[in-house]
Amino acid sequence: MSENNTSKQKEPLFSHRNQRLLSNPLGKDNPITVQVLGICSVLAITVQLRTSLVMAISVVAVMGLANVIISVLRKTIPPRIRIIVQLTVIASLVILVDQLLKAYIYDVSRQLSVFVGLIITNCIIMGRLEAFALNNKPWPSFLDGVGNAAGYGVVLLTVGFFRELLGSGTLLGYPVIPNFLYDLGYENNGFMILPPMALITVGIIIWVHRHRDRNLVDIS
Amino acid sequence: MKAIHKLIEKTRPHFEKGGRFEKLNRTFDAFETFLAVKGDVTKKGSHIRDAIDMKRTMFHVVIAMIPVLLFGMWNVGYQHYAAIGLEVDFMDQFVFGLLKVLPLIVISYVSGLVVEFIFATIRNHEVNEGFLVSGLLIPLIIPVTTPLWMVAVATIFAVIIGKEVFGGTGMNVLNPALLARAFLFFAYPSYLSGEVWIYTGLQQGQQLVDGFSGATPLAVLATGDIQNLPSVFEMFLGTIPGSIGETSTIAVLLGALVLIATGVGSFRIMISVVAGGLFTGFLFNLFAVNPYMEIPPYYHLVMGGFAFGAVFMATDPVTATQTGSGKYIYGFLIGVITLLIRVLNPAYPEGMMLAILLMNVFAPLIDHYVVQAHIKKRLKRLQNAQVETR
Numbered sequence: 298m299s300e301n302n303t304s305k306q307k308e309p310l311f312s313h314r315n316q317r318l319l320s321n322p323l324g325k326d327n328p329i330t331v332q333v334l335g336i337c338s339v340l341a342i343t344v345q346l347r348t349s350l351v352m353a354i355s356v357v358a359v360m361g362l363a364n365v366i367i368s369v370l371r372k373t374i375p376p377r378i379r380i381i382v383q384l385t386v387i388a389s390l391v392i393l394v395d396q397l398l399k400a401y402i403y404d405v406s407r408q409l410s411v412f413v414g415l416i417i418t419n420c421i422i423m424g425r426l427e428a429f430a431l432n433n434k435p436w437p438s439f440l441d442g443v444g445n446a447a448g449y450g451v452v453l454l455t456v457g458f459f460r461e462l463l464g465s466g467t468l469l470g471y472p473v474i475p476n477f478l479y480d481l482g483y484e485n486n487g488f489m490i491l492p493p494m495a496l497i498t499v500g501i502i503i504w505v506h507r508h509r510d511r512n513l514v515d516i517s
Numbered sequence: 518m519k520a521i522h523k524l525i526e527k528t529r530p531h532f533e534k535g536g537r538f539e540k541l542n543r544t545f546d547a548f549e550t551f552l553a554v555k556g557d558v559t560k561k562g563s564h565i566r567d568a569i570d571m572k573r574t575m576f577h578v579v580i581a582m583i584p585v586l587l588f589g590m591w592n593v594g595y596q597h598y599a600a601i602g603l604e605v606d607f608m609d610q611f612v613f614g615l616l617k618v619l620p621l622i623v624i625s626y627v628s629g630l631v632v633e634f635i636f637a638t639i640r641n642h643e644v645n646e647g648f649l650v651s652g653l654l655i656p657l658i659i660p661v662t663t664p665l666w667m668v669a670v671a672t673i674f675a676v677i678i679g680k681e682v683f684g685g686t687g688m689n690v691l692n693p694a695l696l697a698r699a700f701l702f703f704a705y706p707s708y709l710s711g712e713v714w715i716y717t718g719l720q721q722g723q724q725l726v727d728g729f730s731g732a733t734p735l736a737v738l739a740t741g742d743i744q745n746l747p748s749v750f751e752m753f754l755g756t757i758p759g760s761i762g763e764t765s766t767i768a769v770l771l772g773a774l775v776l777i778a779t780g781v782g783s784f785r786i787m788i789s790v791v792a793g794g795l796f797t798g799f800l801f802n803l804f805a806v807n808p809y810m811e812i813p814p815y816y817h818l819v820m821g822g823f824a825f826g827a828v829f830m831a832t833d834p835v836t837a838t839q840t841g842s843g844k845y846i847y848g849f850l851i852g853v854i855t856l857l858i859r860v861l862n863p864a865y866p867e868g869m870m871l872a873i874l875l876m877n878v879f880a881p882l883i884d885h886y887v888v889q890a891h892i893k894k895r896l897k898r899l900q901n902a903q904v905e906t907r
Contacts, residue, residue, distance in 0.1 A: 487702070
């Protein structure tokens with residue numbers, strides 16, 4: 298918290314507005330279930346919870362940092378080449394993340410394969426840079442980036458949870474379906490491992506989300 | 518009859534507004550219309566009243582499926598006793614099949630209707646009758662050995678994702694019964710391909726006869742083993758392994774007669790599916806490079822689910838095209854794609870399911886272009902007429 302309460306203009310670190318920057322993307326402004334962005338990677342890397350988790354953390358890191366960097370540079374970036382600058386920043390960060398993954402968790406990095414590199418093209422990141430970081434101070438930009446990435450990550454984890462549980466009968470690689478169920482004739486659902494089921498799972502999440510929050514239902 | 522009416526009238530107050538079971542109004546409504554014609558009177562304008570509504574339409578389809586169902590039951594028993602080398606009489610074979618098929622039908626109806634009733638209650642719309650047909654179609658297009666819980670899961674999936682998310686009967690893009698099968702096919706592949714078509718269930722002292730294979734004709738062909746193919750007559754009659762209802766072409770033809778006679782199924786689609794299949798078969802013959810491509814085209818009509826799909830699946834009034842010429846295009850393409858998948862794709866021995874699902878997706882597009890072409894034609898005629906009168 299800010300120690301100098303004397304200067305009235307200074308906003309507290311977690312003001313109401315800043316809290317909303319962090320919490321809105323988790324709920325009523327979720328990048329996946331409401332804005333329907335970044336679907337591609339949700340379909341590709343949610344076969345297992347572990348890959349989903351690593352992907353979610355990577356995106357949180359890339360997005361938070363990219364938003365801060367662009368926000369710091371926002372007054373010096375010429376508007377005509379801002380997209381290129383944004384891309385360069387994101388790409389550099391993604392390469393960093395990729396190298397880190399390769400160094401410390403090589404097996405997950407192998408499974409994620411090209412999709413770590415494809416974070417660069419994730420439209421959520423680019424969208425937040427354009428829409429928020431270019432016009433706001435670093436701290437709110439950071440919160441906005443982390444919030445949106447977390448909103449993406451929550452959906453990713455939910456989809457990954459159900460796909461791994463029903464598709465492979467494991468969670469984070471540990472078997473969780475008791476053996477007697479298999480003895481009774483239970484089978485893992487091979488369809489959950491295929492990408493179409495990820496799309497349907499996302500669809501069901503959107504359905505549940507809109508059912509709980511009627512403001513999102515578009516009556517036109 | 519009178520007793521039924523009395524019962525309905527007696528229980529009605531409980532389900533109406535303010536009654537004890539107000540929430541279950543839609544459930545009551547469904548049973549009422551199932552048992553008797555509703556006492557509603559036309560209030561506005563002039564109408565022609567006809568006894569045929571969706572419930573009766575769907576019932577015609579159920580009647581058309583009875584030959585297929587009965588034959589399927591007998592064939593289950595026949596194949597079972599043939600596999601273990603026992604000679605039993607006709608009734609034994611039929612009863613065995615009946616006992617194996619009945620649970621599948623019950624589980625499919627129960628699980629599907631429970632979902633339908635729940636959705637009808639929540640959304641406060643009438644329970645639609647479409648499931649009367651889907652619920653019987655699902656057991657007919659799966660192997661008899663499919664575990665019951667898988668049937669239930671697939672049915673629930675198909676009803677929710679295939680139908681209710683789109684708004685219920687009449688709004689669905691894909692055929693729910695086929696969606697249930699596709700779900701099983703991709704979710705539990707080992708239960709829907711390979712040696713699953715015949716219920717063997719060996720007891721003590723029983724063993725499979727020598728040379729038992731249990732492969733469907735399509736699977737036999739996919740391995741290139743033309744010599745072991747059953748004769749055309751056997752395949753036409755249906756004494757071959759396969760999904761419960763699909764084996765007998767002659768039983769399917771009986772059903773087709775009922776559908777065409779009552780006007781419920783579109784003969785345009787049936788004819789064009791067959792035409793598409795034959796056409797592609799001839800093309801394969803012309804450019805044959807392997808034994809599978811050389812077989813006579815009419816073989817394809819009696820093998821696997823071709824006949825069943827053409828008569829009962831492709832003609833689904835909701836998911837098929839609506840326009841007259843659109844139906845020809847739709848059916849023809851189903852026939853073509855089925856044979857393409859069967860012959861050219863080694864991963865899927867049977868192509869009927871995927872072909873129909875694919876064309877279900879394209880049906881609205883076909884309709885759109887047929888209507889546009891029609892409008893263009895009429896417009897041209899109109900303009901020509903105007904030029905002449907000037």
